[in-house]
Amino acid sequence: MKKVILYIATSLDGFIAKKDGSIDFLDPGNKSGDNSGISGGDDYGYNEFYASIGAIVMGNTTYTQVGDTKEFEEYYKGKPVFVFSRKPKTKKNNVIFVNEDVKEFVKKLKSDTWLVGGADIAKEFLKYNLIDEFIITIIPIVLGEGIPLFAKGVGEHKLKLLNIKSYDSGVVQLHYQL
Secondary structure, three states: OOOEEEEEEEEOOOEEEOOOOOOHHHOOOOOOOOOOOOOOOOOOOHHHHHHHOOEEEEEHHHHHHHOOOHHHHHHOOOOOEEEEOOOOOOOEOOEEEEOOOHHHHHHOOOOOEEEEEOHHHHHHHHHOOOOOEEEEEEEOOOOOOOEEOOOOOOOOOOOEEEEEEEOOOOOEEEEEEO
């Protein structure tokens, strides 16, 4: 059965980006060549996770932040990237812009899908209980302010803990099921 998986990193105080949208706190100087978003040489399960999914979904704000870079094309190569946007845009490489109801969109998915973020698209998916699993990587840093993991008004959702992994770097990864 196909799943939608929110696989995302956050600061200890629950922010996925700094106030200005910057995500440099996730990965100061990672040279491992992956998109795990965390330095230290360990990919924290990213490569295995990436191999397990067939498509990627993100919101337009996230795409605007990272989409027009060489790294973006390298990180997300070989898989379709669906970007939810209110303004129709032309398909670019493996990026397909979508402007439709998330419930209808999920019905069309043919494989497990990575919901990259951000907070607004995650809120929309949660609104209809369309996220099957949550893999939350907690970076040991307190930002004090920024863009929260979940947007206000997301509502209450009880989750079942599937797994916890901790790493020598201080990173903790939580795996939940809705």
